[in-house]
Amino acid sequence: KQWYQRRVAITAGMVRMHTPGKGIAQSALPYKRSVPTWQKLTADEVKDTIYKLSKKGLTPSQIGVILRDSHGVNQIKHLTGTKILRILRAKGLASKIPEDLYHLIKKAVAIRKHLEKNRQDKDSKYRLILIESRVHKLARYYKTKSVLPPNWRYESATAS
Helix, strand or coil: CHHHHHHHHHHHHCCCCCCCCCCCCCCCCCCCCCCCCCCCCCHHHHHHHHHHHHHCCCCHHHHHHHHHHHCCCCCHHHHHCCCHHHHHHHHCCCCCCCHHHHHHHHHHHHHHHHHHHCCCCHHHHHHHHHHHHHHHHHHHHHHHCCCCCCCCCCCHHHHC
16 A cells, blocks of 8 residues: 555656656766765856857756766766856756746647648647647646746647
8 A cells, every 4th residue: 555655656746748658767966965976066167068058059968978978077057056057047047938938839839740641640730739738737837836928829830
């Protein structure tokens, strides 16, 4: 009974939309929050690298992957004290719309483009409805958190 209560508690806040899955798999952060002894980079060097990568047009998650794989920085927050997106916002380099919303809109645009060529594709038409409902739900959330302006609207005609 305890495992069921844990699963219900976790999935109650973070709902997986439009899929039957109930998975709760996630990565675990190290217990120790201090910087590893083998870490050569300083916080200022990491911030400079973040600025350079952002100016190349990379998203915060892509920057994190590059820092992890190429530079050996396991957790940017442990080294600098702040997250990548907050570092970029302080410098004025953050994007206008959040990354997850941007990728959903990009997916919806790709499906719309596919539907222009293949009008009979009923499954894609259905998936487009589901994706656009996720876009609207996420936009509503970001408006309440004041990340997006209150007059921001998703319009499929101007999305591309």
